[in-house]
Amino acid sequence: MNAKTIDKIWTGILYALSIFIVAILALLLGIIFIKGTGFWDPNFLFGSPKLGEAGGGIGPQLFNSFYLLVLALILTVPIGLGSGIYLSEYAKEGTFLNIIRLCIETMASLPSIVVGLFGLLVFVNFFKMGFTILGGALALTILNLPSLTRVCENAINDVSKKFQEASLGLGATKWQTIKNVLIPASIPQILTGVILAAGRIFGEAAALLYTAGMTTPHFKLGSSIASKANPFNIFRPAETLSIHIWKLNSEANLPDAAAIANKSAAVLILMVLIFNIAARVLGKKIYNKYAGIK
Template identity: 85%
Template sequence: MNAKVIDKIWTFILYLLSAFVVFILVLLLSIIIVKGFGFLDPKFLFGAPKHGEAGGGIGPQLFNSFYLLVLSLAITIPLGLGAGIYLSEYAKEGMFLNIIRLSIETMASLPSIVVGLFGLLVFVNLAKWGFTLFGGALALTILNLPSLTRVCENAIGDVSKKFSEASLGLGATKWQTIKNVLIPASMPQILTGIILAAGRIFGEAAALLYTAGMTTPTLKLGASLGSKANPFNIFRPAETLSIHIWKLNSEASLPDAAAIANKSAAVLIFMVLIFNILARILGKRIHERYTGSK
């Protein structure tokens, strides 16, 4: 058997495997969306749950998920970008850098349930915050910080050294070079990493069970900021959409719990798909902007 025949056989096998993966993904999405048909109904998306009655919505849970997403990214992005800049541009090869990278790899492999238990011990019990949005945001930061740090480090490191050398040769300082040359040039990859992290935050449940809690107070816009009824109070318990799905499937406290869980799962999948599509589109647009390509 000659090399061309072997090449065609393996090419066919790889195409077959790729088609199988796509088929499984499409089948999974189709089942979830079909079972959750009607999930884009405004009454369902923005309505409040009805305790013990059918026909409730997921408005508070959806708001909690987006609010937690914003809080977590507000903490994760500066830390991840700063750590990536340090590792790529300032850290020197040696034992200390190896220890940092080993720590990042170890943190990246932590199961989310372990991070949740850590958050329960530190943020809930030791800090005595109780179940809070802020504790959940910190737990999600621990989960996403290693991956975002690696994305930022690799993105900045992949920028051609000629760019930084040209900037330094024109009299710019190292920080000016990083801020005005390296970060803009690596922004497509960084943005992709951020949006993928956002998708993980939106769908996370295990770490939030022990930090953000499984209940949401009745929210009122006119309540004082320190009140747990204020939607923007970061020290209030918050049941996110993913936890709501788990709770419905485990407790089944509503007559139509299965239907609401299916619709909620469809909303969750839909949002994660949007995050991934946005990552590709925005990353491509920014790359075209900075490179001048189309």
Template identity: 70%
Template sequence: MNAKLKDKIWTGILYVISGFVILLLMALIGYILYKGGNSLNPSFLFGKPKVGEAGGGIGPQLFNSFYMLVISLIITVPFGVGAGIYLAEYAKEGLLLNIIRLCIETMASLPSIVVGLFGLLVFVGMTNWGFTLLSGALAITVLNLPSLTRVSENAIVAAGKSVKEASLGLGATKWQTIKNVILPSAIPQILTGIILASGRIFGEAAALLYTAGMSAPVLPFDNFSLVGKSSPFSVMRPAETLSVYIWKLNSEGMVPDATAIANRSSAVLIIMVLLFNLIARILGKKIYESYAGKK
């Protein structure tokens, strides 16, 4: 068997595997959307849950999911990208760097239920905050920080190879090079890490069960406060996200049409993740083109 024939065979096998992965994803999404039915009904998306009655909505849970996403990214992105910059540009090979990498790899392998129990002991118990949105966001940060750090580090190292020496040779300082040259070039890869982190925020349930709680009170939106528990914008109130609500519906069956609501909620969750990925990709491309001078 000659080299060209071997290449064609293995290329065909890779195409088959890739096609199978795509079909599997399409089948999964299609099945969820089919079972979800009319999940984009406004009365369902923005309605209130009805305890013991059929026909409830997911308005509070949907708001809590997006609010959890925002708060968690506000905490995760600066620390994750900052740690990536340090590891890629400032850290020197040695014992300290080996310890940091070991800690990152260990944190990345932690099961979400273990992080949830840690959050219950620390963010809920030791701080006396109770079940709050902030406790949930911090638990999610513990889960997402290692992966975002590694993605940011790899992106910065890859982007810096071709442009770093040129920038320094033109007289720019190291920080100017990182801020104005390397980071813009690494934005697409870093954005990929942020998208992965966001997807985990949308889909995570185990860690949030023990930290953010399982109650979604209907709160007035005309009351703005970051700490008052009667405000929907408060980070110090319980916040039941959509993924936790789906778990609760399937485990407790507290309404007659629990299965139907769980299916429709799952469809909404899938649609939100797909839309977020699409918008983030387009936004990242536009940002990269603006820095690169492309139109």
């Protein structure tokens, strides 16, 4: 066979595999959304669970998931971006830098359950924090920090050195060049990494089982910030949506536990899809803005 025939064969195989993967994803989404029909009901999305009764909602769990997401990103993004800038622009090639990168790669490959056990030992037991939102946010930071650091480092490295040299040649300092040239030019990739990390945070369960807990106090608006009834208290336990799904399927303490779990799964996967699509759309728009493409 000549080169063109071989190329057509392998191209066909690639297309077939791509279609197969897309079909599996479509089948998975279809099953989840069909089983979770009715998840868009406001009473379900914003209502509270009813202990021992059918027809409960996921309002507190949904709030906990978004609250944990915000806290984890507040901790993760500045540290990840700062680490990426250091590794890309300030760290010198050598043994020390190789050790840092090896540690980052090792941490990135840790299973989330291991990070959860670490959080249990350190945040819950050693620091006597108990099961808290803050402990869960710290565990999620440890889980996502290595991957976000590498994304930020690679994004800054991908910016053409000509831009950096031109800025320095015009008299700008190194920090001014990083702040005004490198970071804006690498924002699309960084933003994509942040939103993908957000999707992972929103759907995480294993690391939160041992740090944030599996219960949520009854919310009471207007209560003291130190009270566990205050939804914004970071030192209260918090059951997220992913943990709620696991709990429903493992304990089944509600008459319609299976139906609530299916609806919750549909909400969860819809949010993860929104995060992923948003990453692509926003990243492309920001890139076009900086590239001058209309």
